[in-house]
Amino acid sequence: MSTEILTLLFFGSLLLFVFLGLPLAFVLGGVSVVFLYFTWGFDSFYMVASQIWSTMGSFTLVAIPLFVYMAMILERTGVAKDLYRAMHLWFGGLRGGLAIGTLAICAIFAAMVGISGAAVVAMGTIALPAMLARGYDRSMCLGVINTGGGWGILIPPSIMMILYALISGVSVGKMFAAGILPGILLMVLTAAYILIRSNLQPHLAPALPPEERGTLREKLISLRSVALPILIVVMVLGSIMGGITTPTEAAAMGVLGSLIAAAVYRKLDYALLKEASIRTFKLSGMIMWILFAAHAFSAAYQSMGAQSMIEGFITQIPGGPWGIIIAMMLITFILGMVLDPVGIMLITLPVFLPIVESLGFDPIWFGILFVINMEIGYMTPPFGFNLFYLKGIVPPEITMKDIYKSVIPFVIVEIIGLVLLMIFPEIVTYLPELLF
């Protein structure tokens, strides 16, 4: 059977079972096993067990339970609630103010973590109820968290950028520097979208009525609740930048900060730790089983000859150099709907990179486009992991359909950003050229 037909069957059965409601982890794992059997025989199932063992041994993933733990503690102590109260008092007069505030917190979170997932779960826990309680539209809230939660790989430090640097041979430092302005651009674009949308349709992100905006005194008092979150950010970011911890280890500083916050709020007791531990276990376990299966799935797809198929595609693209770059973006985008980002990188980059370089494009610029595309992949239906992580924490009345619908405008905004970076590559190349 040719790889093209296998690909269709592979993704077709994936779609069928996902829409029949089988949990994503089991669909990915089961489909991998079935296809490995037909392409490679019974013994190849060893690969599935082996991929799980390897995933268990990935140190950077330890940050997931730790950051989730931090969020669960913060949420239960009431720090998060007070933070949103303060944000509402200060920016409540602005339509969409809370959503933009959430984006800002997402960006700070993204600077603290190198992976996605933890941020989506954490922000979903902290920000979603706070925004819904203040009359924000469900789609608006879900979209903001989905988009902002994915910035973890876009704003340095970023595991995706490091992986790209390893595969492509460009400098990690230059990749990090190159990611800063595009990250800011996407933030500005997303914030602009929220502002425009909430001024056109005020019911989506209502302003706080003037009589509830509080006196200056109330506003100043509310600032006390910001001190603890800032302490945590300083502890995490400070320990990364100050050379005290690696980004993964910094997650433990986040937990320490949240425990201090709990102590200040006089909530630090066994019941809190137990409840936070159990909720963390559920969410981290959900993320990890998806990752287990996703890694097995990409290995299975690789073994079917995915790489040579993509190689074949690319050589047939008309339209000169830009045609090829756009085709690469499209392939990545489509793979991003169904595959995990690490898998996409391993499959496509060995094919793409030599072509990109031979066409005279800057591999760092291409890398940033690629990482943004990965970030979009995290939030595109049907398999964007962020969508599933979000589904894991939302109240039962929010369905997957709500989540799927909510991302559409935000995906469009990110694509606009991507196009801008293609037209103005200086946004990417300016900082690395300045700093190195």
Add this chain to the structure above:
Amino acid sequence: MRAISAFMKGVTRMNKAIGVAVSFLVFAMFLFILLEVFLRYAFNAPTVWTNELTQLLFGAYAVLSGGYLLAHRGHVNVDLIYSLFGPRMQAAIDVFTSILFFIFTLALLYFGVDMAQESISNWETSYSAWNPPIWPVKACIPIGTALLVLQGIVKLLEDIAIACNLSYYRPEDHPEHDPKGEQL
């Protein structure tokens, strides 16, 4: 019928108990990383064991979560089309899709046992600077998968009961198993 109910209750209770116990490992991971940072930064004396121990605990923590999550309906799915059907039809669909669940988990169980046996047969260690035994964590793969398979059997029995209106399982006794998922 009573035996089936007892089996189902027993497995679910076991998975829930194991999950609660394992969930505390997150606190241990936090402490060990903090200790490493402290020793390295304050005393310039990093250890060879903290990060590796954290890694091993994390592996066990992650792989042992499968059964607990299934008992709590914590593995996320897409309810887009699924939610259009009534409970009996949903149960029937679940019976059908469980084929893929069992293909995955049984393949994993088979090779997980294989892998663990090999590891236990030579009391495998990591051969790092610290060189701890790693066979206990490898053994967690078949154990975690077995817990998941057992809970999967319970889920299948529930679905058969709902789909065929059998008496050994009544969903109204288990409000936490609302198919829409449980709020965490």
Add this chain to the structure above:
Amino acid sequence: PAAAQETFTWKVQSHWPGASSSYKDSLGRLKEQLEERSDGRLKLQLFEAGSLFKAQETFNAVSRGILEMGTISPSYASDKMTLAGIASGLPFAFRNVWEAAYFHQALGFEEMLREEAAQHGVYWATDKVYPTEMVVKEPIESLEDFKSLKIRSSGALQKFLTEAGAAASYIPGGELYTALDSGIVDGAHWGAAQGAYSMALYEIAKYHVQPALNIAGTDVIIVSQKAMDKLPADLQQLVKDVLQEQFWYRTNEYLYKERITLAKAIAEEGVEVNTLPQDVQDHLVQVGQAMWDEEGKRSDKAAEALSMLKSFLSDLGYL
């Protein structure tokens, strides 16, 4: 004859990422040689690091015959190979690369490795022997300087550096650059000059430390015996011949590339070679030798290899 016309495609899992020079120079060369000299009857399908199996799992996959071929470091097979510790390098044993090559090929260490791997259904062929060298942010000018260092390390060298008094900690490759940059560690070893260059470590660590921490057969090509047995006799011989040539070709070429990479780093990045002061070297040799005996205890074969190594080194006048 019809059998001779049959073609074979081998899946090859690399432990090198695609951008690594060894991926192209070692695996690329091997693929080209085998395909050309077999007239296309034996083809290699290469997979970058981590695609099908992670590095630590590749030996098992080849041993089970799931993969036909792979590349590893000996340390990834430590649980199966009692000689792995000696193969991946005893600290401060050899002083020149040719000595390690002679030990492998003329004195028969390669043959010993091959025998032990054969018990697991694996044909072992060292890709090359080469040095592992450190880069540091501040030069080491005294034993005190050395003992105050925080070094990113892994495996046996982590233990060695710790016992020698430095603070060695393991940091995953992906976080190495940032860790070195922000000062979590002051130095690291990632191969030697080419490795440091590929990870851009010279951007932030300007001192290249010599002599080498070890010189060893740190890259290995492994072939599944099952896959080998399926080949006709002439192709089996071809694989063995090409792998044998590979060792000499790559060892030499790698040394050349080390030198030009270091020269480039010196010219373009302002890197300086930091030769360890004699008292530091003496200290490291002393600590290293104490560790060798540990490796000899793993099996009779390991003891034999170690005594062979010791007598070789005393012939050379080093012991």
